[in-house]
Amino acid sequence: MSRKTSLSGFHEWLPEERLVELHVLNTLAEVFELHGFSNIETRAVETLGTLLRKGEIDKEVYTVSRIHETDAPDPADTSRLALHFDLTVPFARYVIENAGHLNFPFRRYQIQKVWRGERPQEGRAREFTQADIDVVGDGALDFRHDIDVALVMAEALSKLPIGQFIIRINNRKLAEGFYRGIGLDDTAGVLRNIDKLEKIGAEEVSKALQEELGASAEQAELALALAQIRTEDSSFADQVRALGVEDELLEEGIQELAEVIDQLHKRVPGTAVADLSIARGLDYYTGTVYETNLVGHEQLGSICSGGRYDALATKGKRSFPGVGLSIGVTRLITRMFSQDMVEATRKVPTAVYVALTSDEDWSAAQDVAQQLRSRGINTEVATKAEKFGKQIRHADRRGIPYVWFTNFDNGQTIHEVKDIRTGEQVAADPTAWMPPAEDLQAMILNTVQHND
Amino acid sequence: MSRKTSLSGFHEWLPEERLVELHVLNTLAEVFELHGFSNIETRAVETLGTLLRKGEIDKEVYTVSRIHETDAPDPADTSRLALHFDLTVPFARYVIENAGHLNFPFRRYQIQKVWRGERPQEGRAREFTQADIDVVGDGALDFRHDIDVALVMAEALSKLPIGQFIIRINNRKLAEGFYRGIGLDDTAGVLRNIDKLEKIGAEEVSKALQEELGASAEQAELALALAQIRTEDSSFADQVRALGVEDELLEEGIQELAEVIDQLHKRVPGTAVADLSIARGLDYYTGTVYETNLVGHEQLGSICSGGRYDALATKGKRSFPGVGLSIGVTRLITRMFSQDMVEATRKVPTAVYVALTSDEDWSAAQDVAQQLRSRGINTEVATKAEKFGKQIRHADRRGIPYVWFTNFDNGQTIHEVKDIRTGEQVAADPTAWMPPAEDLQAMILNTVQHND
Structure with a gap:
């Protein structure tokens, strides 16, 4: 496990380590198929135009060009090819291209490598494997899928040799409605600061809310009070309401989150909490959001994240809402090896x-x-x-x-x-x-x- | 199946097509593991230096660079990254890097995508999946592995819904010894021309041998006579010897090929022939070479090829001989779809x-x-x-x-x-x-x- 890789950020496993990875991937695929998810793969490359569509190209994307092209790249050329940096953007493009051949709600799982040219550090690789599930509707998608995908991931993770995990769930409507209710309209700005709560602490976040967003001390205090609510069942709702904020969207969010957490509490007790500090960086989430921590390995960050988006993809007037979760398989496996959480009974398939x-x-x-x-x-x-x-x-x-x-x-x-x-x-x-x-x-x- | 892809040369399957591909990949993996092959994956990128090592960079390689690098690429910089164009070169690099952690003979299978920037045409894609098996020794590798890998592939292919196939086998020692025996020393040159036999016919090849390589009419005739020998058992040996050429290397090659074809004829009758026209383009093959045709789809080209190489990899004075075969999975599956050779009983995993x-x-x-x-x-x-x-x-x-x-x-x-x-x-x-x-x-x- 202490082997050096010859290219920084690009992991390669020994045959006995690959046995562990295969066990993880096969277990995930089996659970996903038990729940009726179809497998697809998308090509490794997208046009820069497609990757830019979600506005998230601050990632260090790898561009791809044929070796005999020797001109300097034109940064404005969005038809250039680049390696995908996640599986959501390619999936959205696939849904639009193949909408006429798919039946909705479309349940798909996708297990592939993705690439990011970021500076390698603990828990970050330049090439890594993700395992995604998403359910996508045509025009509408029943809210119950928000519960369903979390149940599927809870079952999948419980079958992996990774010990205890906690799925932490929040709802964007709840957060946005609450902030609006207390007079803070820059939802993205508040979320961005709340997201730093674990890293920099309540005091610093309060200061930033006041200095950056012009919040009053009372507004900052309320926003922080919300972020500190964390319950295993729907009792969070009373705690939120006790803060005395009234807003229609807030109420809708409370009800959605209550339904998700009650069902999870009932069906997979001990694996999920309503955690009102969860922000998730991506702008396109519009309802339920999920993050997952390995108990005892919290500093690893989330190993399984996702959420609901009202428009995963759009095609003319047609909109495809979706909800899904993504496991960072390489991050998980690297941890499993570095902490000796698993071992294979032998090094080869041969008996x-x-x-x-x-x-x-x-x-x-x-x-x-x-x-x-x-x-x-x-x-x-x-x-x-x-x-x-x-x-x-x-x-x-x-x-x-x-x-x-x-x-x-x-x-x-x-x-x-x-x-x-x-x-x-x-x-x-x-x-x-x-x-x-x-x-x-x-x-x-x-x-x-x-x-x- | 008549869907257009949005990027030429990059195939993407619908969920029901992916079910067929998964069936093919799982069947191959199962057979390979039954024969004790360990799975590995290598990273998608190599340095240009590694890819150039085999001297075969006339392929249209895709180079990879971070998006914020805006300078024109330096063609002489061999530390640049590029996507691998096969699985053999990355495997050789993997063996050298991990030699201290592997046990030899090392039996590995590898199923991954590879990329080539060639002009897309029938049977050629820019992104496609290969399934490779190789056995690699440290210093030496018993000749019996040449028989073994062919038996494994014959079993694997016989379990796929592809109809009849023929593994066509030749031996480089036999060919080189024969050409040398008749006074033609430019083995590579002769092989290059013999390789065109099916495309341009005997007359044109004969002309080329005489005009390009300065062969006499008699030499050209003998080279062509050899290339026309094709038998299901070791009776080819008598036909070769009847041509009256004597050479030590030729005799060694005859004996090796006879042993391979006799064992295949005995264990998997009807699936292999000794075919002395098989040349295989790559320079590094040194003994047995294999190509495989789908009966009735010969114009598709070979669906499973490979051979023996005395030095797959070298590390200082240490040399790693190997023998292996590679299935072009995407080429095979594209054909299965275009010819309606298969269908799935349903479109989703759900029962x-x-x-x-x-x-x-x-x-x-x-x-x-x-x-x-x-x-x-x-x-x-x-x-x-x-x-x-x-x-x-x-x-x-x-x-x-x-x-x-x-x-x-x-x-x-x-x-x-x-x-x-x-x-x-x-x-x-x-x-x-x-x-x-x-x-x-x-x-x-x-x-x-x-x-x-």
Whole structure:
């Protein structure tokens, strides 16, 4: 895990680490499909015009050009290609392009690499994998999907070997209505400052609200009082109302957040809180917003974030509202490795290594291997009849648990299989033998405690 | 399938097409793991220096730069980043970097996108997926791996819904030894011309050999005679020897190719031929070379190619020989779609759609869904209690085969499930009901005949 990468910010895993990543990705895909999400992939590149549409090109985007183009790039040319920096913008473009072929509400999951040219630092990579789910409607999208996507992610995260997590949920309508109700109209400005609460503390935020946004001390105090509310059920609503602010949008937000948190509290207790400090940077969120922390690893930042947007995409007068969440898989896995939260039971997929007694037995050994493989047992065959000790050491070094021996004695074929961890060697039938279930595939062992 | 892509050369699949691609990728991964191959992924970018190492930068490489770099690129700067154009060069770099952490022979598979800025045309994309297997040794690699990788690919391809295929195998030693034996020392030059045999015909190749390489008419005739040999077993050897050429390297090549083709003929009859016209463009192959055609789709070119290289990578005095094969997944899948070779039984992963009788039943419907999901049944829940006809039409339009109804009558809960294809509706227990096996997952139907 302390290996240096040859390009800063670009992680590459060893085969045994990739086993852990595959376990995570397969678990996520399985849960997403259990909930009826269809998989898609979008191309790695978008035009700068598409990436700019959301106004968020302050990210360090990687542009792409053919090697024989040797002119200096024209910064104003929005037809230039660039690598996508998230999966939301490409998905919005995909929905618009394929709207006529999709059925709405469209439930999709997408697991792909994204690229950002930012300065690499802890928890930030230049190439990393995201796993996104979104539900998108055509014109309208029922509010219950806001609950649904959070339930799906709670289930998915609970099946990963990552220990306890907390999904922290807020609602933009609630925040905007409240700020408006106390006379602060620059919602984005207030949110931007509230977002710094964990980093710089209440006093500094209060000062900034007053100095930057011209808030009164009382307004700042109320905004901060709201941000400090945090409950596991809908009791936050009484606490908000006790602050004495009245606003229609605020009330709508309270009711939405109450419904989300009540259902989560009921169905997946202990995994979610209503947390009125959650701001989320992106401008396009319009309702529920989510962030997720790993308990004990809060400084890692959010590992799963998202929200509701009234217009994920628009096509003429047609608007596509959506709600979704995105897991930062690479950030999560890097942490799992650096904190020794997981280990694989072996380094290779192989369960059985078929040894050779003589070089002429190779084809017969392939027959044995094929019989084992027909029952789903991952099997390799030796290529040379080296001394058994050497063949066993080769399997052992690679973490293969079993070695298979075949002897041809006086026209009789004798099969034996050795567990090289215990040394036990027993007679075995290649058409029937099975390893114990826990040895069939490399397994990922969880060394931390979980939510349930 | 006739949809236009918004960026030429960059394919994106609809969800139901992606189901077919996932089926192909999962089948390949399963077979590779059954044979003990470990999965890795390498980063998308390499330095130009790494990509240039094999001398093959005549490809249209995509370079990558941060958006705020506005200077013209310096063509001589080999530290510039570029997207990889295959998986072999990145793998060689990965082996060198991680040699101390890997166990040899190292069996790896790698399924990733690669990028080439070439002019898009039939069968050529600018972004496409490759699936590679390679076995790499440290210093030496037993010849039997040349047979092994071909057996693995024959098994993998036979499990795909692509119909008949033929792996065409040749040996560089055989070709080089033969050309040398008849007095033609420019092996690369001869191979380059022989490679055009299918495109331009024997007469033109003969002319080119004489005009370009100064071959005599007799030499050209012999080179062409060799290239026309094609047998399903090792009988090619007699045909080669009948040409009367003697050379040590030629004999070594004949023996290697005979061993490969005899084992393939024995273990996977009908899927491989010794084809002495196979040249393979890349310079670094040093022994066995492979190409694969889809029967009836020969003009598509090779769908699975590769070979043996004595030095896949070198690190100081240490050399890593390898042998491997690469499937052009996107090329294959594009063909499968354009020729209607496959279809998915439905468009979404979902098997059951839980309808709502009243809006208040949503949480109870989630309970039903969770019971079904616990047995691996992909399930969605309606968000609104619209008329049953409307809920059924919604499921039908998305290709979901079953709709689940729950009625609460006088304190009694009645569950029923409807197969919306037949209209049959029966009582069902959410803790026990299972759909028929063929409805559990979306299945890929093969509409063409197969090798076996």
